Amino acid sequence: MPVIRPELSWTHYRLLLKVERPEVRKFYLDECIAANWSTRQLERQINSFYYERLLASRNKNPVRSEIKKLEPGPTPYDIIKDPYVLEFLGLEKHERHLEKDIEQALIDKLQHFLLELGKGFSFVARQQRITLDGDHFYH
Template sequence: MVRYEQNDSVRAAYGEKTLLQLSKALTKELGRGFSRSNLQNMRLLYLNYPICQTVSGKLSWSHYCELLSISDKKKRSFYEKEAVNAGWSVREMKRQIDSSLFERLLLSRSDANKEQVLALAEKGVDYTKPEDIIKDPYVFEFLGLPEEKPFLESDLEAALVRQIEDFLLELGRGFMLVGTQQRAL
């Protein structure tokens, strides 16, 4: 349909009114879910994933709408594979994208790491060594710790405890933090 309507070009020559008219007709005939923006996303999905088998059945439509905003194919592939492997919700995937996980992994360590990240974008996670299951680097932007300089373990612990306390306060009555460190008996 897209190829026919666009005569194999990137954009149809007759403008945006077509999507609006198509949206109204499909909504009338089939019901909700065919807004103009949804049709644009469907078109983008088709253009980026022309072979249906390349789309994972483990991610939702909302995941793919977020992924389609990424123009770099390797970067998009990385986030898609990570979302499947780690079971990210759409919100978590968006947080990882916004915190530039892909770029940070490319910048960390060395050129060998860059090759590993790009391989990860192509084939997904490959657990061959025990250290492969440990996430590196960690991102603690939600703690408000400065990213430019190293911080002490005690600073990390204090920031994490504050987050836990805030979370427990949000839950309301009946929840409390008994202590942060307990001695083993």
């Protein structure tokens, strides 16, 4: 296996390890990085024998452009959108929430959950203070 690349996640590497032939694995690794494939795209290309189809094709451009049609790459919106689904907190629908409101709702849900578990469970602290060079940070 080549050197670990920061562009790829652990899931990318798990998928790549399933490819038996080293030259094919390297091809998928290079293509994945160059095209910024998601793990879903990588898995689809491996399962659809993209490497073999590309080798067998006389005109490689339609084969290469196929993935863009099936599953377009990430847009800037996909990269910066809020990945959290917090509907279970029961917060009112707003465009934005303050961090303290989300934290409070999470702690309330956690407290309710721990109380349902019964004896023997406890909650120690909300945030831990970390002091560096006289500055206080809460984690």
